[in-house]
Amino acid sequence: MCYYNAERFATFMSLQFGIDVDEEQVGEESVLLYKEELDENLLTEELLSISPEMVLVHSCVYNKDEHEWLVCVASNVDTNQPLFLICLKNGKKIHEKVLLRDKENEK
Template identity: 75%
Template sequence: MCYFNAENFSNFISSQFGIYVDEEQVGEESILLYKEELDENLVSEELLRIVPEMVLVHYCVYDNKEHEWLVCVASDANTNQPLFLICLKSGVKHYEKILI
């Protein structure tokens, strides 16, 4: 099962950007979305091609007073297969990766 939590978030931000994250300050949530509900400004055409009709998006958010960091991991809602990861820094996409 695909699940992205505060520990995964902390490890990702530390390894990719060299930023220490206090896991206690990370907010977590999951949401079920239809493909057409994904923001085309954040989800590239390349990512949209691999997305099924419904996706489960796990996301974590952390605000270190300088920037707000948001990491989303989308998975197939039926199989839980991870599809892609997107990282935003203060609302601007800084990283994306296909996970399949």
């Protein structure tokens, strides 16, 4: 099962941005969304193309030094396969990563 939680968020923030996160101050939420509900302003064509009709989005939010950090990991509802991660700082996307790899890319 793919579950993005405060611990994984803290690790990501430390490795990616060098920010120490107090896990107890992280807000977490998971929501089921239809593909058409995904924000096309935040997602590239590549991310939309790998998204099935329904995705489970795990999100973590953290406020530090007047900045709001939000990391969302989308996964396939049927398989729990992680699809992609996006990171927003103060509502602006600053990082994205495709997590889904097809069989040919794994070879």
